[in-house]
Amino acid sequence: MDSIPRSNVVHKYQKRSLLIAINCIASLSIFFFGYDQGLMSGVNNTVDYYQTTMGFGHQDPVTGAPVIDNTLLQGGIIAIYYLGTLLGALAGGSLGDRYGRIRTISIGACWGVFGACLQCSAQNHNWMIMARLINGFGTGILNAIVPVWATETAEHTSRGQFVTIEFTLNIFGVVVAYWLEFGCAYYGDGSGNYGFVWRFPIAFQILPLLALAISVWFFPESPRYLVKVGRNEEARYILGRLRGETGEDAGRAEAEFQDIKNIAELERATSKNHSYISMLFGIGSGKLHTGRRVQLVIWLQIMQEWIGIAGVTIYAPTIFRIAGISNANSKWISGLNYITYTFATLICVFTLDRIGRRWTLYWGSVMQGIPMILAAALTKLGKNATAAGDPQTAAGYGIGAVAMIFIFTATFGATWLTVPWLYPAEIFPLEVRAKGNAWGVVGWSIGNGWCTLLLPIIFVALEENTYYIFGACNAITIPMVWALYPESNQRTLEEMNLLFASDSIWNWDAERNFAILKEQNPDLVQAAQRGHSVIDPETGMVRPPHRNMSHDASALTVHHDDADSTEKQHFKHG
Numbered sequence: 001m002d003s004i005p006r007s008n009v010v011h012k013y014q015k016r017s018l019l020i021a022i023n024c025i026a027s028l029s030i031f032f033f034g035y036d037q038g039l040m041s042g043v044n045n046t047v048d049y050y051q052t053t054m055g056f057g058h059q060d061p062v063t064g065a066p067v068i069d070n071t072l073l074q075g076g077i078i079a080i081y082y083l084g085t086l087l088g089a090l091a092g093g094s095l096g097d098r099y100g101r102i103r104t105i106s107i108g109a110c111w112g113v114f115g116a117c118l119q120c121s122a123q124n125h126n127w128m129i130m131a132r133l134i135n136g137f138g139t140g141i142l143n144a145i146v147p148v149w150a151t152e153t154a155e156h157t158s159r160g161q162f163v164t165i166e167f168t169l170n171i172f173g174v175v176v177a178y179w180l181e182f183g184c185a186y187y188g189d190g191s192g193n194y195g196f197v198w199r200f201p202i203a204f205q206i207l208p209l210l211a212l213a214i215s216v217w218f219f220p221e222s223p224r225y226l227v228k229v230g231r232n233e234e235a236r237y238i239l240g241r242l243r244g245e246t247g248e249d250a251g252r253a254e255a256e257f258q259d260i261k262n263i264a265e266l267e268r269a270t271s272k273n274h275s276y277i278s279m280l281f282g283i284g285s286g287k288l289h290t291g292r293r294v295q296l297v298i299w300l301q302i303m304q305e306w307i308g309i310a311g312v313t314i315y316a317p318t319i320f321r322i323a324g325i326s327n328a329n330s331k332w333i334s335g336l337n338y339i340t341y342t343f344a345t346l347i348c349v350f351t352l353d354r355i356g357r358r359w360t361l362y363w364g365s366v367m368q369g370i371p372m373i374l375a376a377a378l379t380k381l382g383k384n385a386t387a388a389g390d391p392q393t394a395a396g397y398g399i400g401a402v403a404m405i406f407i408f409t410a411t412f413g414a415t416w417l418t419v420p421w422l423y424p425a426e427i428f429p430l431e432v433r434a435k436g437n438a439w440g441v442v443g444w445s446i447g448n449g450w451c452t453l454l455l456p457i458i459f460v461a462l463e464e465n466t467y468y469i470f471g472a473c474n475a476i477t478i479p480m481v482w483a484l485y486p487e488s489n490q491r492t493l494e495e496m497n498l499l500f501a502s503d504s505i506w507n508w509d510a511e512r513n514f515a516i517l518k519e520q521n522p523d524l525v526q527a528a529q530r531g532h533s534v535i536d537p538e539t540g541m542v543r544p545p546h547r548n549m550s551h552d553a554s555a556l557t558v559h560h561d562d563a564d565s566t567e568k569q570h571f572k573h574g
Helices: 015-043 047-053 071-099 101-120 125-153 159-184 196-204 206-218 223-228 232-243 252-270 276-281 290-322 327-387 391-414 419-427 430-484 493-499 507-520
Strands: 057-059 066-068 557-561 566-570
Touching: 015 101, 015 125, 015 159, 015 196, 015 206, 015 232, 047 057, 047 066, 047 196, 071 101, 071 125, 071 223, 071 276, 071 430, 101 125, 101 196, 101 206, 125 159, 125 223, 125 419, 125 430, 159 196, 159 327, 159 419, 196 206, 223 232, 223 252, 223 430, 232 252, 252 430, 252 493, 276 290, 276 430, 290 327, 290 391, 290 419, 290 430, 327 391, 327 419, 327 430, 419 430, 419 493, 430 493, 430 507, 493 507
Parallel strands: none
Antiparallel strands: 057 066, 557 566
8 A cells, every 4th residue: 555654553553453553642642631631630739830820829828728819710720721622622623524633633732732831831820821722722623533533443343442441541641640740749848839840740741742743643544534535545455454354354344444435425415514503503414413413412521521520620639628638638639539530440441332321321420429419418517527626527527528529530430431522423424523523522621611610619609519519410411311312332433324314302213213224224334233244155245235325315215104194204415
């Protein structure tokens, strides 16, 4: 394959080895994402940062804890980052669909390096706000495109597992950030009155970003993007290396290649307008219903933040202080919580592709909501015991509240951490997949920005009662997922158009319609099930389709026989 440079790893590795190599490089981006998220928790507690440089707080002379005088400025510095990720995601989605996944990843990494350089050299809060905005822009580009690249190269039967492994590295990034800051806090006399204490951890993120920006050029482009832009020969070669060409793997790459071509042509025939505004409102998308998909991924990401993780990640020391833990102890307890968080993500590696996306979210919501409510109650009891002069009882309640936070964080790592990032990369049509995933990052940016701007104010006003808000949000997500979100597990990316073909917003209608369409159009998606072969066992050749589905978009016509009416559904040109 002369069009792909010989230095590309696709020539050296194949099948699982190649997938692992791709996931390793994708994990650099995810690691940076986690590191950057976990960074501000420690930075916010550094005296030179909040008192000397940014000027939004001062140190309590008795306890040594930070006292925030301007909560809006503190929250604003954090929240502006998410405006950057929102804008960066929209730019990254457009770039990814136009210029490819590899180029866009490198561009995003370079933007991140620029933003990190500005952050670690900030001299005042205005400088820091602009630096965070620029750094967020780079992060948004990466968040929009890296999950797409990972899912488009992975097999549908293990797609969730590979992406979950990447997000283990995401939380490992949070852990590295936290403990690096914990160690830097002892620089000099340990007072925190040194710029190095917070500037060095910010500068550290430049290393993985530089490695990503350079090394990604040695990795293969997404075969689905290559088909989209007409580079079929390259796409077929890369698919062959990803899936294998010999033995029991013979024909798998060809079947998947034909599926991708069929669906790509069908999408071009049924959807003409791919602007962000058209996607948001579903203008011109016909039976592809991109507007519905956009709304689903936006709200899934918003709820991911409001179930409590935004507060726990950024304000963990504050939460533990509310529970009665000393300032010194709250720091190492927060770090231990992040380590537990990292190991909990490994649970999802083994369960996500077995029980599916929906059941993963269900049990996560239950096991997150209950600890949030109990944490609020135990913290309140602990404060009452302290006021009554019973420190021993108060300490017991405080330990109980901390345990609830640990349970919440571990459950989140095993459930809600991964699915809201995986789902957008799975469900969108090939023509707009990068832009579709960008809408998910927009939702995450809105949820995170909203939370981080308001939470400093909410914690001051409500204190431990803030946990009840998180508990209620967890309860809301259960009927939301049950009614509106179809299962994407064990389904190919090409099957998603059939899954969302129903005009109804309800999940049960989507599943019923999908079953009918799949039965009536078996040749549209050939490689949908593990072990299902489209190779004739007698000839060793690909079975010919009954008709060319890619050029007969009107073939997707189904009839529903209800009690009183018959509904005719079909894809049509234009």
